[in-house]
Amino acid sequence: PFPSLGKSTGGPAACVLDECAVEEAECWTCERGACETAGQSCDDPNTDAASTLDWSCHCPLPSEGSALRQRAACRLDECTAVCGSCEHGECSATAQACLDPDTALNATGDWQCRCVTPLVGYAVVGAAECSIDECASACPTCANDTCTA
Secondary structure, three states, rough: OOOOEOOOOOOOOEEEEEOOOOOHOOOOOOOOOHHHHHHOOOOOOOEOOOOOOOOOOOOOOOOOEEEEEOOOOOOOOOOOOEEEEEEEHHHHHHOEEEEEEOOOOOOOOEEEOOOOOOOOOOOOOOOOOOEEEEEHHHOOOOOOOOOOO
């Protein structure tokens, strides 16, 4: 019932069904172009003619994301990806933590280096100048005490 492809000489053909490559009109389980029109790649991990509805869309690098039988919701974590706007070790080189507050594809240049406790401070797109909050580090539960750093 599905449009399979295959050929053989002198025996039965080993038919395959690549749900990413078959024209939509020929195959009710296929979604030709669903991934590609979103700039994503399509993958059918099992092209056995009996294996259907297992295709998935995958986001292009450096973004991340995949989805089964639909377009993926791609994200770009500038702390872990390799890209032009991404953090290239500035945070780890200064023993700071990297945080990307918005991993949407169009939200670039917003990654932050954050100081590690007991140090405080952060910077956007670069290493932070960290300082120690002596009040918080000496007595984190002393909110009502008067303390001067």
